[in-house]
Amino acid sequence: MPKVRIQKKSRTHDQVYRQGILFNTGIGQHILKNPLIVDAMVDKASIRNTETVLEVGPGTGNMTVKLLDKAKRVVACEVDPRLVAELQKRVQGTPYHNKLHVVVGDVLKTDLPYFDVCVANLPLPISSPFVFKLLFTDLSLVSLVDKQFANSFILYCILLCSLQVCSTDVSAGVCSTYGSQTRWVKITSNLLLKVESSVVRIEPLNPPPPINFQEWDGLVRIAFVRKNKTLGAAFKAKPVIEMLDKNYRIHCSVKNIPIDQELDMKAKLQAILDVNDFTLMRARTMDIDDFIRLLKCFNEEGIHFS
Structure with missing residues (x-):
């Protein structure tokens, strides 16, 4: 009888499993753990202490706590109730508790409260529709997106916005510089797909062009x-x-x-x-x-x- 091959789980998968949270990669869940990239994204957003920040897909709150330290208020939109519970547990009993407002639901379908700037580690499936949703507003966005999407988006954005893209290739698991990270995303065939990401900052032109x-x-x-x-x-x-x-x-x-x-x-x-x-x-x-x-x-x- 032939031996049954058992697929080994990745170290990241094991760590997540032991913590009791198994991420749903089917909806693009991925956790940004590199503190250098988190700090760089928050710094690049130039958040004032009087501003309200929208964070899409806060996950377990690695970037949320950094935003809470800078902003007057953070509106975190998360579709997964498990991660909402983890996020609320993380800030419970801290000075940040009253500054965090969590919205549970799909950010594309949810009516969001007022915010000044959006900082996000966007799930892959909603990167394009969400960025285009914000494109014709007077709001700025700092986000981690798929590198291929970022590159194709440059030509479109440059016509309407001031766009900065910092994209430095790094090896898997070694995100030592601001700009790009490599992550592994599980797809339906149970294979692992290597995805490179870029951090983009999008700001509207001021004044905007006189067009419809x-x-x-x-x-x-x-x-x-x-x-x-x-x-x-x-x-x-x-x-x-x-x-x-x-x-x-x-x-x-x-x-x-x-x-x-x-x-x-x-x-x-x-x-x-x-x-x-x-x-x-x-x-x-x-x-x-x-x-x-x-x-x-x-x-x-x-x-x-x-």
């Missing part, structure tokens, strides 16, 4: 689907043409503008790009002024992105 942000978001998403493609190619995609044609007809109906039933939206989009010299431009080489001008050219012709 929903319109802006729609335009930039189309342009950055393939950032190396020309705009002429990006606006030839069938889903893009259909969406803009629908928006155009709604706009004409609301404004009581007669609609040409034989309108060729593909040709109309191409004409707008050609006349304004945008056809051969690429999203990765354009700056904020280029995108504002492009949005204005489309809007003047009744083309809207929201």
Whole structure:
């Protein structure tokens, strides 16, 4: 009879198991334990003692206690009731107890109280939707995110925000410098996936550009689907043409503008790009002024992105 192979648990897994907390990696739970990275993130947030801080996914509170020491108040949003209990136990009987407000639930679906800045070790599955949720606010964010997401997000953010990314590769388990850590995340096939992370700081431009942000978001998403493609190619995609044609007809109906039933939206989009010299431009080489001008050219012709 062949020997049964027993998969060895990692040292981290054993330590967590002995502490009585088994993290749910299915929802992206990972605990940031390196004190150097925690301290650097808190310092980078430049928290004043009059500010309220939102922390998403506080876990067992390694970063929460540092934030409580700096801020007037910390709102910690945690979806796992087990970790909420651990966090409350950690601050119970300390001067921090009255400064901590815990919100139990999904941060994407929960109505959050007022806060001045967000500092977070974001779970992988919600990194993108949460960052985009904050992007069009006047709030700053300091967060640990997947390095691949951070790199792809730079080009998008740089158009609307001041973005700082510090990404220094380090070996697994040796997070000795601010910027990046390597962690291991369990996936459904019971294998271990190596994930590199980066710390990002995002701040809104002040004053913000004079644009409709929903319109802006729609335009930039189309342009950055393939950032190396020309705009002429990006606006030839069938889903893009259909969406803009629908928006155009709604706009004409609301404004009581007669609609040409034989309108060729593909040709109309191409004409707008050609006349304004945008056809051969690429999203990765354009700056904020280029995108504002492009949005204005489309809007003047009744083309809207929201």
